[in-house]
Amino acid sequence: MKSLEELKKLREESIKNLEMRNTEKNIRVVVGMATCGIAAGARPVLNTLVEEVAMRNLNDVQVAQTGCIGMCTLEPIVEIYEPDKEKVTYINVNSDKAKRIVAEHIVNGNIVREFTIGASDN
Amino acid sequence: MAIYRSHVLVCGGTGCTSSKSVLIKERFEEKIKEINLDKEIQVVLTGCFGLCEQGPIVIVYPEGTFYSKMSLDRVDEIVSEHLNKGRIVKKYVYHETDEDTEKVKALADIDFYKKQKRVALRNCGVINPENINEYIARDGYLALGKVLTEMTPEEVIKLVKDSGLKGRGGAGFSTGMKWSFAAPNKADQKYVICNADEGDPGAFMDRSVLEGDPHAVLEAMAISGYAIGATKGFIYVRAEYPIAVHRLEIAIEQAKDLGLLGKNLFGSDFDFDVEIRLGAGAFVCGEETALMQSIEGYRGMSRNKPPFPAVKGLWGKPTIINNVETLANVPQIIINGPEWFKSFGTEKSPGTKVFALGGKINNTGLVEVPMGTTLREVIYDIGGGCPNGRAFKAVQTGGPSGGCLVKDHLDTEIDYDNLTALGSMMGSGGMIVMDEDNCMVDIARFFLDFTVDESCGKCTPCREGTKRMLEILDKISEGKGTMEDLDRLENLAQTIKDTALCGLGQTAPNPVLSTIRYFKDEYLAHIVDKTCPAGVCKKLLKYNITADCKGCTKCARICPVGAITGKVKELHVIDQNKCIKCGACMDACSFHAIIRK
Known part of the structure; x- marks a missing residue:
């Protein structure tokens, strides 16, 4: 170790892995991962979300899995919980949609209406 | 660096290791690999989480789910339900985090952690100490x-x-x-x-x-x-x-x-x-x-x-x-x-202190609290009080160099000066809780026995003095003590404190002095009444069979020295001269007909 900068660089690299163990986060992204979700392809969606959140250093976002949400035909389902806002439910999500949800909804704060459960009703 | 979507933290402290946490970690790895999730889920052996009583402990992130008293077969279920399908296995979750059915309580909110402030332990149970x-x-x-x-x-x-x-x-x-x-x-x-x-x-x-x-x-x-x-x-x-x-x-x-x-x-x-x-x-x-x-x-x-x-x-x-x-x-x-x-703790003792809670307490384990926290908060709010509804009697701080603190001291704020003023000391942080079933003469004897063993023998006050003190205590616990012995004990204790070479000898009499100070009545019971109120000192115990005896002969058969006699369906009797006070008969009796006094 030759300088403080070198240490700080190593710290930045190492910190990403530890972010997972911080439970005090405001935004929760939840993926339905019951048998129905897994069969519909929820696993790559979950992993994409985890990677995107880590890549963009979104330290306030927790990506977690949950059991069956109850609408198996609409899986993979992703729900986003933000404080003081209504829950947003995305349906039929795939990896590409997941990337857009992270970029548009979580980073820029614009709900991707076309992927939401509300859009499918209309 | 690979990014994992979930971390499974398994306690690798000595406490949990002794209840096979290393095998639990290996089982997690094996089961996770079986369903091809080893690239997505990381299993980490960490340091002590503190709540050793509930070990082996496993925490699953990102949710922060706190699984307690883990065993190998529970691992399989947690892997297939929680890690694979996202369903937290509630029945294995630490009971307090699960009281609210809606949401699993966050770790920091449970009673054991709520009042703690982790500075020295900040990384224990959070990081992999080998990385x-x-x-x-x-x-x-x-x-x-x-x-x-x-x-x-x-x-x-x-x-x-x-x-x-x-x-x-x-x-x-x-x-x-x-x-x-x-x-x-x-x-x-x-x-x-x-x-x-x-x-x-x-x-x-x-x-x-x-x-x-x-x-x-x-x-x-x-x-x-x-x-x-x-x-x-x-x-x-x-x-x-x-x-x-x-x-x-x-x-x-x-x-x-x-x-x-x-x-x-x-x-x-x-x-x-x-x-x-x-x-x-x-x-x-x-x-x-x-x-x-x-x-x-x-x-x-x-x-x-x-x-x-x-x-x-x-x-x-x-x-x-x-x-x-x-x-x-x-x-x-x-x-x-x-x-x-300095923002934690008291003016004279800033910061936090780690305590190892042990003895008669529900939540045996490791806690770190700001200085100035009261004993009551540590023993009741964090430690959960004495088990089986027994009454709290005293707590020994400072180990064999310290002294005991009693009920009246429960609201004392813990810091160096306060504990010293009460005749105990902060010591390194051991806190041994005693309930009504502990005999204070026996406790003093236990600690003194320890220092007698551990004295290096270089100076006479410590080498000879502590040995003589122990002999007097032995005498008292056998019911052969006199009032002069008590004076001699205090006298000797003071002399050793004043003249021993190092801290070991100078503090060795503390447990004796403090138990005499706060529990003189127990010493007097041993010396004058020849009884041990807590029923611990064997030589002073007497087992007797009451009229509740049904004459089932179980006790007579179990007694290792054949001290119990009696015919079937008749009242049995214990020969006090033969009895070795092992208590086997009392444990065996189905009718609670044997009493110890």
Whole structure:
């Protein structure tokens, strides 16, 4: 170790892995991962979300899995919980949609209406 | 670096390891691999979570789910349900986190953790102690970097002094002052020593820090080395802490590989190296002069002070000796500043203190609270009180050097001065809780028996004096004591306190003095009434069979010495001359017809 900068660089690299163990986060992204979700392809969606959140250093976002949400035909389902806002439910999500949800909804704060459960009703 | 979507943290402290947590970790890895999730889920062995009573403990992130009392077959279910399908297995979750059916309670909100403030233990149970990167991610070695690139040794000493940090090993001497005594002494070589010879019965604070966060201790040693001008450090740790030793070895190796120990640290001209020295587990080697003797290869015996180690220490060179927990606070103080440290605790005793809760308490384990927290908060709010509804009687702090505190003291704020004023001491942080079933004469006897064994034998007051005290206590517990014995005991205790060579002898009479002070009635019961009110001292016990006896003969058959006689369906009798007071009959009786008095 030759300088403080070198240490700080190593710290930045190492910190990403530890972010997972911080439970005090405001935004929760939840993926339905019951048998129905897994069969519909929820696993790559979950992993994409985890990677995107880590890549963009979104330290306030927790990506977690949950059991069956109850609408198996609409899986993979992703729900986003933000404080003081209504829950947003995305349906039929795939990896590409997941990337857009992270970029548009979580980073820029614009709900991707076309992927939401509300859009499918209309 | 690979990103995992979930982390499974398994406690790898000595407590959970003894209940097979290492096998649990392996089972997790095996099962996770079976369903091809090993690239997505990371399994990590960490340091102690503190709630040892509920071990083995497993925490699953990102949710922070707290699984307690884990076993191998539970692993399979958690892997297939929680890790694979996202359904938390509620029946295995620590009961308190599960009371609210809607949401699993966050770890920080449960009673055991709510009142705690983790400074020395901040990384225990959070990081993998065998991975230096995880320590670095938690600001590790930042304090060392800051000190070496931005501060002079004098500034470091001043900062530590300003923080008011006191030695956590027992005596509570100002750490900054200690460093300032060694700094100006000129010598071709100086040393820093980490005292990890934790010997109090029931204490495991230092062990847990070393097991859970070994790098914090190494970093602090390097900082103290820079402050006093020492380039060499020794960690004196007992060989009976194999996990701590193993993790320290790994930590030293990793720090050397990254150039965080060795030559020209952070591009400065400061070199620092650490070596481990194993002790054989003698209590006296926790005393600093004996400890240095032991490192030098001699038999561990204490010597007179002065000269103090800061002047003439290891191999006659200026040396400072700091306790593990003291050191674990140092990097945090450097990074956050003395004012931050003083924001916890009391004015005279800033910061936090780690306690090892043991004895008759529900939540056996490791807790860290701000100084000034009351005993009641530690024993009841965090520790959960005495098990089986028994009444609290006393708590022993400071181990064999300390004393007991009783019911009336429960609202005392814990700090160095308050505990000393009550005739006990802070000590290193062991807290042994006793309930109404404990006999205080027996407790005093237990601790004294320990010090008699552990006395190094160099000075007469300690070698002979404690032995004589023990003989008197034995006499009292056998019902042969007299009132003169009690006076003699107190007299002898005072003489030993005044004349013994080192801390071991000077404090050895404390448990006796404090139990006499607070529980004189129990001593009198043993001496005058020849009874042991708690029913512990065997020689004073009497087992009798009451009229409830149905004559089933079970007790007579179970008695190992054939002391019970009686015919079937008739009242049985115990021959007091034959009875060895083992209590087997009482345990065997189905009719509660045998009583102990």
